[in-house]
Amino acid sequence: MTRPYAEVIGDPIAQSKSPAIHNFWLGKLGIDAEYRACHVTGAGLADYLDQRRQDPDWRGCNVTMPHKQAVIPMLYSIEPPADIIGAVNTIYPAFDRLLAGTNTDAAGFIEPLRAELEKQHYFRMARILGTGGAARAIIAALAQEGFTLVLAGRDPAKARALLDELAPSGEHHAIDLAHFADPTDFPFDDREDCLDLVINASPLGMRGQPALAFDWSHAPPGAIAYDIVTDPLETEFLKNARAAGHRTLDGLNMLIGQAALAFEKFFDAAAPRQHDAELRELLTR
Incomplete structure (x- = not known):
C-alpha cells in the first residue's frame, strides 16, 4: 500500500535535516504520509522530475544545492517570489500535475527577524557574505525590507x-570577501535606532568546508550575527560573534521557517510550530 510523500533533492543530500523536520510535523499532526531524501545529480534532474510528476503519491520536493537555478527551465510555472529571486527551493504539482516552483527561503530567512523589522529604524544595513543560491533569496528579502x-x-x-x-x-555595495578577514579600526558612527546584520550566506564554516574568515571589528556595535549553516549549528562565526558581544541567530531559524511554508504546500496543513522547541532539541542531538 502506498501513501503520499514529499522529499528533498540535492547533490549531496545525506546531510539534510529536512526529513527529520517534516516527519516530525507529520507525526505531530497524525498525517499518514512521509518525507524522504533523494540524491539527484544534475544529469538526472530532468528524469527525476518527469518520473515524479507521473507518480500520484508524490506531493512535491524541496530543492537544495546545487539545483535551485538548474530546475527553473524544467518547470511549467515559476511562482512569486521565485520569479524575482531567480531560484527555486520548492516544487509541487499544480493543475493537471504540471510542475510549479516557488521559493520559501526568503520568508524563512526573514521570520526570526520579524520582531526587529516591525520597529522603526533610522537606517538598516546588512553585510552579506556569499553569492550563492541562498544569498539570492536573502538579497531580495532584505532589499524589500529597506x-x-x-x-x-x-x-x-x-x-x-x-x-x-x-x-x-x-x-x-559589492566587495571582496577577503576585505573582512583582517582587523579594522574603522570608527563606527552612532548606531542608535539603526539595525545592522552580518549574515553568512555561504557554505564556509560548514562541516567539511573551509572556515569563514571574518574579523568582528568590521561589525557595528549591536549588530546581529546570522549564520544559515546548520552543520555544525554552533559555527565559529557565531561563537566569535557572541564573544564580541553580538546577538546571534543560527541556521535552524531559516531552515525551520522555510520548511514550514513548504510543508503546507505539500500536505495542505499548517506546520505545528508550537513544538519548535522540541523540534530543535531533536535536530541538535
Whole structure:
C-alpha cells in the first residue's frame, strides 16, 4: 500500500535535516504520509522530475544545492517570489500535475527577524557574505525590507551583478570577501535606532568546508550575527560573534521557517510550530 510523500533533492543530500523536520510535523499532526531524501545529480534532474510528476503519491520536493537555478527551465510555472529571486527551493504539482516552483527561503530567512523589522529604524544595513543560491533569496528579502546591502564574495564582479539584478534600487555595495578577514579600526558612527546584520550566506564554516574568515571589528556595535549553516549549528562565526558581544541567530531559524511554508504546500496543513522547541532539541542531538 502506498501513501503520499514529499522529499528533498540535492547533490549531496545525506546531510539534510529536512526529513527529520517534516516527519516530525507529520507525526505531530497524525498525517499518514512521509518525507524522504533523494540524491539527484544534475544529469538526472530532468528524469527525476518527469518520473515524479507521473507518480500520484508524490506531493512535491524541496530543492537544495546545487539545483535551485538548474530546475527553473524544467518547470511549467515559476511562482512569486521565485520569479524575482531567480531560484527555486520548492516544487509541487499544480493543475493537471504540471510542475510549479516557488521559493520559501526568503520568508524563512526573514521570520526570526520579524520582531526587529516591525520597529522603526533610522537606517538598516546588512553585510552579506556569499553569492550563492541562498544569498539570492536573502538579497531580495532584505532589499524589500529597506536595507542597504554590502555583498561580499570571492568574485566582486559577481556580487555586483547580483545586486544589480536583485536589488537595482538603493546604494548597495559589492566587495571582496577577503576585505573582512583582517582587523579594522574603522570608527563606527552612532548606531542608535539603526539595525545592522552580518549574515553568512555561504557554505564556509560548514562541516567539511573551509572556515569563514571574518574579523568582528568590521561589525557595528549591536549588530546581529546570522549564520544559515546548520552543520555544525554552533559555527565559529557565531561563537566569535557572541564573544564580541553580538546577538546571534543560527541556521535552524531559516531552515525551520522555510520548511514550514513548504510543508503546507505539500500536505495542505499548517506546520505545528508550537513544538519548535522540541523540534530543535531533536535536530541538535
